[in-house]
Amino acid sequence: MIAEGVAIAVGREAVYGVEVSSGEIAWEVARGGGPLSVPALGQADGERVLLYLEGPSREAEPSPLPSPGPSPSTDATEGERAAGSDLVALDLADRSERWRLPLGATSRTGVTVDGDVAYVGDQAGVVHAVGIDDGRERWTRELGGRTDLPIAVADGVVYVVSRHAVDRNVQLSALAAGDGEPAWRVAPQVGSTTVSAPAAVDGGVVIGTADRLVRMLDPGDGHERWSVLALSLFSPVSAPAAGGGDVLIADLGGGLYRLDPEDGSRRWGYQLNELILRSSPVRTGDVALVGLNDGRLVAIDVGTGRLVWESGATPGLIGTIALSADAVVAVKGGPEAGLIAFEHDPEGTLVDVPSPTELAPGATLARAAMAAAAVFAVAFVPAVLARRRFGDAFETEGEPDEVEADPGGDG
Amino acid sequence: MSGKKGRKRRPRREARPARAAAAEPEPEDGSAGTGRRPGPFGGVLFGAGGSPLPPVMRSLGRGFLAVAAQPALLAGVLLLVLLGWLGLLALGFEGAPSRMVDALAMAPISTYFDLGTGASLYGIGTSFLLFTLAALAVRTVLYSVLAGVIVEALEDGRVSVAGLLLGVRALPTVLIVQAFSFSIIVFGNIVFPALGPGIGFLGFVASLVAGLFFLGFAPTVAVREGRTAMEAIRRSGRAAMMPGGRHLLLCALYFFLALPIVVGFSPGGTEITANPTLGTWVFVFAVNVAHVGFMAAFAYRWIVAEPSVPEQPIRRRRPAQAAAARGQSRR
Numbered sequence: 001m002i003a004e005g006v007a008i009a010v011g012r013e014a015v016y017g018v019e020v021s022s023g024e025i026a027w028e029v030a031r032g033g034g035p036l037s038v039p040a041l042g043q044a045d046g047e048r049v050l051l052y053l054e055g056p057s058r059e060a061e062p063s064p065l066p067s068p069g070p071s072p073s074t075d076a077t078e079g080e081r082a083a084g085s086d087l088v089a090l091d092l093a094d095r096s097e098r099w100r101l102p103l104g105a106t107s108r109t110g111v112t113v114d115g116d117v118a119y120v121g122d123q124a125g126v127v128h129a130v131g132i133d134d135g136r137e138r139w140t141r142e143l144g145g146r147t148d149l150p151i152a153v154a155d156g157v158v159y160v161v162s163r164h165a166v167d168r169n170v171q172l173s174a175l176a177a178g179d180g181e182p183a184w185r186v187a188p189q190v191g192s193t194t195v196s197a198p199a200a201v202d203g204g205v206v207i208g209t210a211d212r213l214v215r216m217l218d219p220g221d222g223h224e225r226w227s228v229l230a231l232s233l234f235s236p237v238s239a240p241a242a243g244g245g246d247v248l249i250a251d252l253g254g255g256l257y258r259l260d261p262e263d264g265s266r267r268w269g270y271q272l273n274e275l276i277l278r279s280s281p282v283r284t285g286d287v288a289l290v291g292l293n294d295g296r297l298v299a300i301d302v303g304t305g306r307l308v309w310e311s312g313a314t315p316g317l318i319g320t321i322a323l324s325a326d327a328v329v330a331v332k333g334g335p336e337a338g339l340i341a342f343e344h345d346p347e348g349t350l351v352d353v354p355s356p357t358e359l360a361p362g363a364t365l366a367r368a369a370m371a372a373a374a375v376f377a378v379a380f381v382p383a384v385l386a387r388r389r390f391g392d393a394f395e396t397e398g399e400p401d402e403v404e405a406d407p408g409g410d411g
Numbered sequence: 412m413s414g415k416k417g418r419k420r421r422p423r424r425e426a427r428p429a430r431a432a433a434a435e436p437e438p439e440d441g442s443a444g445t446g447r448r449p450g451p452f453g454g455v456l457f458g459a460g461g462s463p464l465p466p467v468m469r470s471l472g473r474g475f476l477a478v479a480a481q482p483a484l485l486a487g488v489l490l491l492v493l494l495g496w497l498g499l500l501a502l503g504f505e506g507a508p509s510r511m512v513d514a515l516a517m518a519p520i521s522t523y524f525d526l527g528t529g530a531s532l533y534g535i536g537t538s539f540l541l542f543t544l545a546a547l548a549v550r551t552v553l554y555s556v557l558a559g560v561i562v563e564a565l566e567d568g569r570v571s572v573a574g575l576l577l578g579v580r581a582l583p584t585v586l587i588v589q590a591f592s593f594s595i596i597v598f599g600n601i602v603f604p605a606l607g608p609g610i611g612f613l614g615f616v617a618s619l620v621a622g623l624f625f626l627g628f629a630p631t632v633a634v635r636e637g638r639t640a641m642e643a644i645r646r647s648g649r650a651a652m653m654p655g656g657r658h659l660l661l662c663a664l665y666f667f668l669a670l671p672i673v674v675g676f677s678p679g680g681t682e683i684t685a686n687p688t689l690g691t692w693v694f695v696f697a698v699n700v701a702h703v704g705f706m707a708a709f710a711y712r713w714i715v716a717e718p719s720v721p722e723q724p725i726r727r728r729r730p731a732q733a734a735a736a737r738g739q740s741r742r
Contacts, residue, residue, distance in 0.1 A: 212534060229534045231505055231683065253683070271505065271683045356684035357505045364686045368496075371692030372489040376482075379700055383479030392568040393473045393711055 002322045003041055003048065003092065007329045009339055010039050010052050015090075018339055020324045029095050033057040034085050038110035038150065038320060041092070042118060044133035048092040051111045051118050051132065053085045054100075087111065087120055087130055099135030103128060107148075114153035114177065121147025127160050129180060139180035143173055149236050153177060154200030157219055161207070163193040163236075170195045172207055174222060184222035188215065196234035196249070197280075201242035201261050206249065208234030214249055214257070216264060226264035231255045231271070239280045241288075246302065248281040248288050256281060256290055256300060268305025270355040272298060278319035278333070291318025291330050297342055307353040311342060463719030464656025464712050467664075474708030477564040478700060484560055484570050485700065488515065491553070492699045499528065500685055502542075506531050508687035509677035512698045513669060517706055519592030519622040520669050521550060526596060547589050554589075555581040558630035561707045565714060583640040584633035588626045591644075595622045616666070624651050624662045631710040635717065650713060650720045658712070665705050673698050 001008045006017040006026050012033055017026040032055045039052035085107040089098040105124035112119045117138060118130045125145045129138040145164035152159040158175040168191050174183040192210035199206050204216045204225055213227040232253030240249040246267070247259040254272035259265065272292060279291035287299040287308060295314035300307055316334015323329075332340040354360075465473075478484055495514050499506075506528075513524040525546040533539040559578025560570050567574075599618045603611040628647035632638065638646070651658050677698075678690040687695070 231531075255683075269505070273682050273684075356682075356686065359500055359685040367687065367689045368493050368692050371689055371696055372486075372493070374693055375696040375700060376485055376489065378697075379479040380482060380485055383476055386476055387480045387568075390472075390476070393477060393565045394714065 001039055001041060002324045002329060005324065007322060007324070007339055007341075008039055008041075008050065009331065010036055012036065015039065015050070015052055016339075018329075020327050020329055020341060023339075023341060027095055029090060032086075035106065035108045037108055040111035040113040040118065042089075042113040042116065042132040044089075044098070044116065049098060049132055050090045050092045050095075051113065052088055052090075053107045053109075053111065053120065054088050055085050056083065056106055084122065087118065087128070087135075089118075089132065089135060101128075101130055101135050101137070109148060110150050112151040112153055114158075117177070119151045119153060119158055121149075121151055121160055121162075123148060125162050127151070127158065127175065127180065129158070129177070141175055141180040141182070143171065145169075145171070149195070149197040150239055152198045152200045152205060152239075154205075155219065157183065157200075157205075159198045159200060159205045161195060161198055163195070165193055168192055170209065172198060172205070172217065172222070174205070174219065183220075186217060186222040186224075188213075192233075194233050195236060197236065197239035199240040199242055199247075201240075201247055202245075203261060206240045206242065206247050206261075208240065208249055208251065210234075212251070214240070214247075214259065214264065216247075216261065228257075228259060228264040228266060230257060231269075235277050237278050238276060241281045241283055243283055244302070246283070248283060250276045250279070250281050250290050252276060254292065256288065258288070258302060258305065268355070269357065270300050270305055270307065271357045273356065275317075278317055278331070279321060282321045282323065284323050284328075289321055289328060291321060293317040295332075295334065297321070297328065297330060304352075305355065307355075308350045309348065462655030462657075463653055463716040464650070464658060465715045467657050467661050470661070470708040470712045471704070473565070473711040474706070475701075475704035477561065477707045477711070478704045480568075481564045481570045484564055484703070487560075488700055488703050489696050491515065492696060496687075499532075502532060504528065504532050505683055505685070507679060507681045507683055508685075508691050508695065509674065509679050509681070511687075511695045512673050512677050513702070514695075515699045515702045516669050517623060517665065517702065517709070518550075518554075518588055518626065519595050519619050520666065521554075522547075522589065522592035522596055523619070523670075525550065526593075543593070547586075547593065551582060551586045551589055554630060555579060555585045557703065557706060558585065558634045558710070561703070561710045562631060562634045562714070565707060565711055577634055580637050581630045581633035581643075584643045585630050587640045587644065588629050591626060592622055595619065620659075620662050620666050623666060624659055627651065627662065627709045628713040631713040635714065646720055647713075649724065650716055653716065653719065656712070656716070661708070661712075669702065 002020060005020050007020050009016050009018065011031065014028040014031050016028045019026050034053060034055040037053050039050060042049045042051055084103050084105040087101045087103060090096065091098050103120065103122050105122035105126065107120050107122040109121040113132065116132050118132050119127065121127045123146045125143045125147055127141045127143060127147055131138055143160060143162040145162040147160055147162050149161045156177045158177050160173050160175060162171045162173065169187055170193050171185055171187045173185045175181065176183060188209045190210040194210040196208035204219055206214060206216050208214050208230065210233055212230050212233060214230055215227045216225045217223065218225050230251040232251045232255065235252045238250055240247055245261065247261050249259065250256045252275060254274045254276055255269055256272060257269045258267040260267060275293035276290060277293050281288050281290045283302065286302050288302055289297060289299050291297050295316055295318060296310050297318050298307060298310040316332050316337060319331035319333060321328060321330045326343060328342040330340055332338055492511060492514050496508065496511055510528065513520055516524060525543060529539045529542040529546065533542055556575050556578040558581045560574040563574025563577065564570050595618050599615040603614040605611065606614055625648040626644060628650050629644045632643040632646045633640065678694050679688060
């Protein structure tokens, strides 16, 4: 997330503001541990508010209880903090804590903001809608299982995935943003909880499920408007991207697809042959960006579906991507984990590399012909010699046995 | 086959005189009259000597020689693999070319290949079922023709249209073998997971090996004897059960070569591309020639053992009866 030239990232022990132009740490706010997740920016009283999740300081069993009522707390006890995560709001201007809300269970969803409400889910299967201005819970809704994927919100509907490990079942619920009332619930029978985060697009919500299908569901009643097959599963920490009349989605195996939101037809697919574990595709201008597990950031031309540039592979994956006016900032994993920024290289030239799944008939047939000739020669010539030595497998009755016929040598 | 040219063919070096199983009763210990004790699994795994089935290495040698020494057959195999890849691409397949290493594998590994390819292409649904049926039909024709050509290559040392047409006799048998293989895999996928990951997996592997064990001779039986499909399959099973031939060893060897070894060592691995490298092509072609070589090895074993395969199931006597029979024979 980038605000006013500062990239904001949640670390284990602090929340950092990093100058995009220089990579210097502009500020940091201490954080009490907990799973790393994506922060969000909201507005309250005309001020920009930074919202993020903090804690628990040590991993505790998820509490079966929902959050403790609608009273925000700024002084949660150690016990409460150990039991679950807090949703924390800071005034971005001076990084002073505005409020803190204990959720009662560990949260991994990150924060989603729509208007003046922040939405988070927790490991106890509870969705919390929290007012950004005062930190009071507007509503909570218990869905069961674990709500640990990022939440999507659009047009007054909150889309939440809950995963039930015991039943190996996934449910996508649509809740009214105003009061949390369930509008519909869909549970694709795929026998696995591996599913992408949902994304709201024009006319529906898109999700990738464990049967390798990208599904577009109707926002009104949740019926499936279309589905299209990808080449592999989807990472739960990767979400589709919508906009510009397209749906972009990346599968775990390295496939990036541009789909028509009307009917799901594939406009193109690019196979990167590298895991895409923690990165969601991001569209900027005419290119789609995605980070790979081998440390590459790649850019695919949205129009042609061809690779136009890529960074070099480095240890550690590329995760969440954020855009500023003159740089692409991404989360970097590996031995030197942190943030990495990419800027325009005036000396660089664009490439035009088709997906490896695009047949190059000349080269492929030439290679096949060479290989066939080699295999033919290696098999045929020794076989002819061996046949002269050992003769045919069977002889016509009456013919004398000329030689011992045992090419295998153990008879 | 032999009737085609009005002359009989016999193995170049017989292991022993052919026995008329119906006329000569099987010894009670199942050692096929050699006087040697059968090995574990009744001799089907490690052998006990004196089997009507030729030794494994000789079978493989003869099989590979029959395929590799026939330029038309060899070229046909290479062409089939290339056409198979282009056909899959035309259907919209996106996957690793290394998958093609088992394109011409024997059933049920080939069925496994077809199901995996269908699922990759269409997911699980109606299109997948249609693809599977189409693959079953194509493979039936292909493997029937191959069976005819292989028998001709083994017996006459040549490949001609006659062998191709002879393969038509095997169509019903190969169709049923393919359907059996499909059933084994579907059944295995439903039942064996219930046994847990360890035993379930072993059970699944065992069912695949068993499929190859009992059905492996059936196409050759159909080509050679022109019997009904079920009778060909029965005779295939009886031949497989003949003691001392290490047939289970051959089947297990083939299975482990064709799946974990070949797939694991395939150049390019899981890289998805429509344009295989030269190394991948060489590997894929070579392995598919080897698959057809194994088919020929099975055919060779059948042809050698054919006179000894009993027309009826062997009725095994109880131990007490067997002891009494031994006592009588001593007297």
